[in-house]
Amino acid sequence: MDNTSRVTTALRECHLKVTKHRVNVLKILIRAQKPLSADAIYHLLMTDRQSIDLSTIYRILETLAEKELVIKVTFENEVKNLYEYNHQIHHHFLICLSCNQITKVESCPLRDYEELVSEKMKFRVIGHKLEFYGYCEDCQKKQKYS
Template sequence: MSMEDMLNKLKENGIKVTPQRQEVLRVFLENEKHYSAEEILKKVKNTFSNISLDTIYRTLSLFKGLGLINEVDFADGCRRFEINNVDGHHHHLVCLKCGRAEEVRFCPEDCLLKVQKQNPDFKVSGHTFKIFGYCPNCQ
């Protein structure tokens, strides 16, 4: 998703496009990685020194509600966010030592099919898949 696409989505939903919101989007677009709210705050403070962590959390909640970003949980107690790319969902490899996460660009569809076959009355609305281990630097 481009900056223009994201700004249009805000406008279409009657959301004011503020410079601070644009800066948060820029952070996600400049390096498509997984950011905590604190990491985003640190980056945005370079441009807007008076911005608060509360403002960052409200902005992240707004963007998440509009489908611009996703919240990801790497089971380390830290909420992280990533841009919601339109090229399809993905899963993650997560290092248990340094916390680094890499995207896995395939989906365990055979597992999903088995779940649906064993539970035909259960309607699956989404899923996540994480593999935990140690990256080359931490092994």
């Protein structure tokens, strides 16, 4: 199944109208494999000769986030909100302090700890967010020679 039909099916399952723009936005997020800003999506669509208004992108992202087809995330030192396709697989990110590149890490060490926190703090944990900040391989190399 290609992305177009995958996305079309997903929209139908959520009782959302299948519009050209919604399909395009979702396909871009799937291809990106990382969170994108509304603005970044806008420019990708423009490059692809697709005409769309930025406010429409914001509305689409809001709708898709409500239906949990996409996840809205915010990062430190990043003014804009970012949106990622929801693959339903729990993961975290590495954020390079030098080039700001975002990389996904699919393992997670926290399931046990969640229980501990729940008990000790009397806080019912529903989920968590974990990010590692540091330097990616490329930036580490560059730093050696500067």
